[in-house]
Amino acid sequence: MARKQVLRALPADWPVSITEATNGRQAMDAIRQGLGQVVLLDLTMPEMDGYQVLSALRAEGLKAQVIVISGDVQEEAVRRVHELGALAFLKKPFDEAELRQTLGKLGLLAHPGQTPQPRAVQNTAISFHDAFRETVNVAIGRAAALIAKVLGVFVQLPVPNVNILEVGELHMALADASNSQQLTAICQGFIGGGIAGEALLMFHDSEITDIALLMQRESADYSDLEMLLDLSSVLIGACLSSIAEQVDVGFSQGHPQILGQHAAIDELIRVNRKRWKKTLAVEISYSLEGQDISFDLLLLFTEDSIPRLTHKLAYLMN
Template identity: 45%
Template sequence: MSLKVTICDDSGMARKQLLRTLPQDWDAKVYQAADGEQALTCVQQGQAEVLFLDLNMPVMDGYQTLHAIQQQQLECLVIVVSGDIQPEAYQRVTRLGAMAFVKKPMSGDELRELLQQFGLYQPASGHLQLVDERQSQPENALDVYREVSNVAMGQAGDHLARVLDTFIDLPVPNVNFIAPSELHMALQTIDNTERVSAISQGFAGSGILGEALTLFSDTSIDDVCRLLGHQLTGSVRQQRIEALMDIASIITSACLNGLGQQLHVEFTASQPILLGEQKAVRELLAESEQRWQNLLAVEIGYSLKEHQIDFDLLLLFPADAVKVLDQQLAHWLAGQED
């Protein structure tokens, strides 16, 4: 009898990637879920003897799903496939009963070796059956951008977590094509009534020009300073600015590096500039509105819950850059098909 397998990821593009990676001669019947709640239903209905599970999802994330499976004592072998590669993420899912943890994107050879290691796959044992035909739909542009950003976000979060020796809670990236006047509306995690400070860094690579804005609420800045502690020097204001610059540089360079690795683009970022202090979000973003016309905005809200620190990274790509970015993504997608 065919093995029942469910792939759970909020990104249709990520599910399609993993489907392409599964051995075509695997005697398995594959179902799909777009969030943890759907995945849990699949497990309860006997459609997930093996569950490939993402971590960062809306409705119910991977951690909550693993906890529910454990609490309900459901029979299921869980393989976490995530862009969040922090050491603590691995430790958390292991404690919650995950059988294995692999990072996105996963190669076919890596997957076959893993499945054989756990006795789940024998070559030429049958053929793959796809129960849900959603994978045949064309990729949505925003979904592709969101998944690429998700992998880059995970790499950046891992780098910052290691530097600060703490765990970073990662969101689902918010990706939209918007007008500059809508920038403040694109921010999901910062309350527009808060006073914030921002660091700006321009970046370029292979004809792709953009700007990275890192925004900190005033309450988070003091907590960042306490976290960095002895590393900061000078007056209180100088320490606040140094802390902002350090965090912004780390997260921006790591995220751009993650994007560049996937798109085969080497991004170079300029020196960070203090865009403004203790201003309303709308006021801070006014300068960027004047520089761009229409743009692609990628918002990533990072959270260090143990230290009560929240900040946003906003990557802005103007229309001309998006044309080049589309070409790079087309090459990347073609490589995924091979």
């Protein structure tokens, strides 16, 4: 879906032929064949990410002019791609005018007298899963940028997993999280515009001391749980606000609570049993570079939310 958005935004009068790649490895193969004089590059990709592509281009001495288009908007991400040779960085979501302006500034648009070449653009249908995954991808990048500032670290972003879970699978996953002696799970409900659900953020207890060091906790009165609740509010809030902005709704958020303490798993399941027959589940595993710290964010949308989200994302899927 990200590629389709870029294709739509390319100037219609730009005399180029276009090659698409689904991951960094395919991109490198195409560039080696001379098919990538100008490269519009994402960062979060399977098999070989954008940073690895930029490093490989430099190592192999390949002369590609690279513009990065990414939802990873950490200041360190922008700095790194420029250091690795990217000419420009566009933050997702971008628009046609922004891309054209960037291409123009870099002298990459058509010169007078050149005529556009016919483009064989594949008009592939975009599924709801693909559209929603790209929406979440932008959201987790916004959240990572905030966490990076709070903790003073670089956050490594995954490709998010989007699945439909049956109620039994969901309950088993939540029960495992709440019963674990090694995890602290924080949940926060949200609702708005016909869309509702729960966000769960899970921390490994063995890493809480290291998180406290990064947050430079100075007061003994500031407990581990208070610290995790504050961190959860930042991360969950940033994710949900970005998703809400992209689908043009407003979310009201409940207070974050410790799963298994203030919010028992049995009560969470009982309250949501009817609306969680099937659940749209998004799994995101953040890790911090140079630190033995990772945490998992699970966004659970009720089955009734799926038609509304599908309607809201229809403009991306067509």
